[in-house]
Amino acid sequence: xxxxxxxxxxxxxxxxxxxxxxxxxxxxxxxxxxxxxxxxxxxxxxxxxxxxxxxxxxxxxxxxxxxxxxxxxxxxxxxxxxxxxxxxxxxxxxxxxxxxxxxxxxxxxxxxxxxxxxxxxxxxxxxxxxxxxxxxxxxxxxxxxxxxxxxxxxxxxxxxxxxxxxxxxxxxxxxxxxxxxxxxxxxxxxxxxxxxxxxxxxxxxxxxxxxxxxxxxxxxxxxxxxxxxxxxxxxxxxxxxxxxxxxxxxxxxxxxxxxxxxxxxxxxxxxxxxxxxxxxxxxxxxxxxxxxxxxxxxxxxxxxxxxxxxxxxxxxxxxxxxxxxxxxxxxxxxxxxxx
Amino acid sequence: xxxxxxxxxxxxxxxxxxxxxxxxxxxxxxxxxxxxxxxxxxxxxxxxxxxxxxxxxxxxxxxxxxxxxxxxxxxxxxxxxxxxxxxxxxxxxxxxxxxxxxxxxxxxxxxxxxxxxxxxxxxxxxxxxxxxxxxxxxxxxxxxxxxxxxxxxxxxxxxxxxxxxxxxxxxxxxxxxxxxxxxxxxxxxxxxxxxxxxxxxxxxxxxxxxxxxxxxxxxxxxxxxxxxxxxxxxxxxxxxxxxxxxxxxxxxxxxxxxxxxxxxxxxxxxxxxxxxxxxxxxxxxxxxxxxxxxxxxxxxxxxxxxxxxxxxxxxxxxxxxxxxxxxxxxxxxxxxxxx
DNA sequence: TTGAAAGCGTTACCAC
DNA sequence: GTGGTAACGCTTTCAA
Numbered sequence: 256x257x258x259x260x261x262x263x264x265x266x267x268x269x270x271x272x273x274x275x276x277x278x279x280x281x282x283x284x285x286x287x288x289x290x291x292x293x294x295x296x297x298x299x300x301x302x303x304x305x306x307x308x309x310x311x312x313x314x315x316x317x318x319x320x321x322x323x324x325x326x327x328x329x330x331x332x333x334x335x336x337x338x339x340x341x342x343x344x345x346x347x348x349x350x351x352x353x354x355x356x357x358x359x360x361x362x363x364x365x366x367x368x369x370x371x372x373x374x375x376x377x378x379x380x381x382x383x384x385x386x387x388x389x390x391x392x393x394x395x396x397x398x399x400x401x402x403x404x405x406x407x408x409x410x411x412x413x414x415x416x417x418x419x420x421x422x423x424x425x426x427x428x429x430x431x432x433x434x435x436x437x438x439x440x441x442x443x444x445x446x447x448x449x450x451x452x453x454x455x456x457x458x459x460x461x462x463x464x465x466x467x468x469x470x471x472x473x474x475x476x477x478x479x480x481x482x483x484x485x486x487x488x489x490x491x492x493x494x495x496x497x498x499x500x501x502x503x504x505x506x507x508x509x510x511x512x513x514x515x516x517x518x519x520x521x522x523x524x525x526x527x528x529x530x531x532x533x534x535x536x537x538x539x540x541x542x543x544x545x546x547x548x549x550x551x552x553x554x555x556x557x558x559x560x561x562x563x564x565x566x567x568x569x570x571x572x573x574x575x576x577x578x579x580x581x582x583x584x585x586x587x588x589x590x591x592x593x594x
Numbered sequence: 595x596x597x598x599x600x601x602x603x604x605x606x607x608x609x610x611x612x613x614x615x616x617x618x619x620x621x622x623x624x625x626x627x628x629x630x631x632x633x634x635x636x637x638x639x640x641x642x643x644x645x646x647x648x649x650x651x652x653x654x655x656x657x658x659x660x661x662x663x664x665x666x667x668x669x670x671x672x673x674x675x676x677x678x679x680x681x682x683x684x685x686x687x688x689x690x691x692x693x694x695x696x697x698x699x700x701x702x703x704x705x706x707x708x709x710x711x712x713x714x715x716x717x718x719x720x721x722x723x724x725x726x727x728x729x730x731x732x733x734x735x736x737x738x739x740x741x742x743x744x745x746x747x748x749x750x751x752x753x754x755x756x757x758x759x760x761x762x763x764x765x766x767x768x769x770x771x772x773x774x775x776x777x778x779x780x781x782x783x784x785x786x787x788x789x790x791x792x793x794x795x796x797x798x799x800x801x802x803x804x805x806x807x808x809x810x811x812x813x814x815x816x817x818x819x820x821x822x823x824x825x826x827x828x829x830x831x832x833x834x835x836x837x838x839x840x841x842x843x844x845x846x847x848x849x850x851x852x853x854x855x856x857x858x859x860x861x862x863x864x865x866x867x868x869x870x871x872x873x874x875x876x877x878x879x880x881x882x883x884x885x886x887x888x889x890x891x892x893x894x895x896x897x898x899x900x901x902x903x904x905x906x907x908x909x910x911x912x913x914x915x916x917x918x919x920x921x922x923x924x925x926x927x928x929x930x931x932x933x
Numbered sequence: 934t935t936g937a938a939a940g941c942g943t944t945a946c947c948a949c
Numbered sequence: 950g951t952g953g954t955a956a957c958g959c960t961t962t963c964a965a
Binding site for chain 3: 599609613642643644645646649652
């Protein structure tokens with residue numbers, strides 16, 4: 256285990272000079288620089304994280320978190336992750352500021368970001384809305400040397416340094432594969448219930464799902480309807496969907512408000528022979544799986560989505576090492592027995 | 595963020611005294627002790643991990659790892675985890691020593707442990723064989739103040755401080771649930787192919803599976819055979835199993851050597867209408883899933899089994915905080931689409 | 934362009 | 950019983 260001190264003494268310079276070279280702060284004679292780099296390589300120098308972190312504590316780093324879906328139960332697990340990482344980072348003199356917005360109003364999310372910037376955050380983790388203004392804001396922060404990591408939903412065109420979350424297309428494909436697996440010899444006429452057309456992840460899931468449906472003769476989609484993540488709306492649209500399409504024998508809920516839709520299924524007595532697959536593991540969905548009405552739910556590791564972005568930002572700010580750009584969470588399948 | 599220094603100055607004592615109290619080293623006047631504890635509580639003192647680790651580096655901690663299954667491809671992912679955590683801990687001046695044994699010979703595993711103890715390890719992570727001698731050895735280490743964490747397979751009667759790995763009973767239940775889900779209206783006559791009767795996890799999976807089968811009228815078990823985790827043996831026993839039981843329409847592989855068994859299925863042309871479920875995600879299994887012969891595989895987060903025990907031991911030795919006793923890894927279901 | 938020194942929080946050791 | 954001090958590895962600031 257080589258240290259800066261060691262390199263310094265071998266190179267016949269002070270620790271400060273080695274630090275300047277290793278961290279590219281400039282202002283070092285090219286020859287000394289070359290010598291130092293050579294020695295560092297020869298010793299396979301790896302900076303000591305404890306030392307770095309201890310030293311970084313004097314900065315009192317502040318990390319900001321912005322999310323949509325204040326009242327969306329999905330985010331409860333994300334928040335549990337946030338809480339844990341907050342406790343962990345708090346003992347490194349690093350503070351976390353969280354803001355969440357209830358709706359998908361662009362202005363509100365941007366305002367939340369601005370608020371955090373004003374309170375002096377050094378980096379931002381955001382579950383972003385898929386809107387141009389948000390992209391622009393992230394790019395603005397990048398110019399101010401405030402790095403951003405997106406989570407849950409990505410904005411690939413922005414200057415965010417990384418993304419942590421699901422590969423939604425693949426998770427839609429997984430649902431289709433699961434439906435086929437559960438019904439190997441049955442023609443499936445599927446009703447798809449989305450959340451909101453403005454939310455990228457829901458539409459991407461449906462794209463992946465459609466692709467997969469297209470490649471299986473026995474699968475077909477009757478209709479796609481939207482519930483705005485609202486239980487009452489969901490009850491209504493599913494009721495109408497099932498009445499209009501008596502041939503439907505499978506339902507795919509791509510978003511929240513699943514229990515409302517399931518009530519409609521029960522109301523019409525259409526449970527029998529109905530295959531239902533949902534996403535995420537909110538309490539009401541767990542109940543419906545235990546009950547047997549929903550056969551499976553496909554999840555996206557929400558807890559990790561809370562923890563990892565902040566961990567990566569903290570590491571980036573302290574040790575300086577660049578995070579992986581795309582960090583897909585696992586696509587987890589839960590059925591009655593392993594939920 | 596309160597520090598020892600702060601507490602010391604408030605209590606009117608030195609940092610050394612505070613350290614003695616907080617870490618229960620004894621030799622402090624009861625009154626001073628009480629005063630210090632009170633202040634620490636009032637300030638909600640949380641030790642600073644970076645400081646602790648930095649200080650602990652002088653000890654040059656050594657962690658030992660012992661595993662069975664040297665040539666078992668399942669352990670490749672475990673080893674990947676080990677490699678990553680080794681890199682992480684190496685920059686804290688902490689070294690990892692790994693020993694793995696090819697067979698299930700009790701003496702070999704105990705010898706491996708002894709070797710590591712002789713090279714001065716401060717703690718042990720072990721994927722233990724289910725044998726009395728190993729239990730005794732772990733208890734011996736405990737007396738020598740060398741803490742042990744079991745992973746992959748537990749020894750609940752030993753003095754190990756924690757376990758990281760699968761809930762095997764539940765994972766067997768999950769397989770049964772999955773079989774039922776895939777075949778909602780079909781009577782399933784299942785052939786069960788275990789690894790070795792001496793390996794606890796395989797037998798536990800089968801117990802869980804049997805429980806679940808018993809509670810579903812449409813599921814039944816034709817026979818249970820053993821393959822010793824060997825491909826050639828597996829080919830033979832499955833061949834015989836399928837010939838003896840022409841009514842078998844489902845196979846459950848509870849252990850390794852799955853590809854050998856699948857060859858037998860193909861040889862006899864019994865693929866059609868056969869439901870096959872396996873465990874773990876070794877390359878040959880992935881191939882068979884993509885091919886469609888195996889419908890699903892139920893996994894146990896091997897990477898985490900490599901990382902977490904060492905992380906927990908390092909934390910335990912440095913910060914001193916007690917790990918959770920039982921750390922079940924997730925039961926993950928993989929099908930063609932999400933593998 | 935470089936060096937010296939202080940500081941981050943904890944622990945260990947020696948002295949009293 | 951207690952205090953003082955050095956040490957862990959790194960960054961930062963001031964001075965030269």
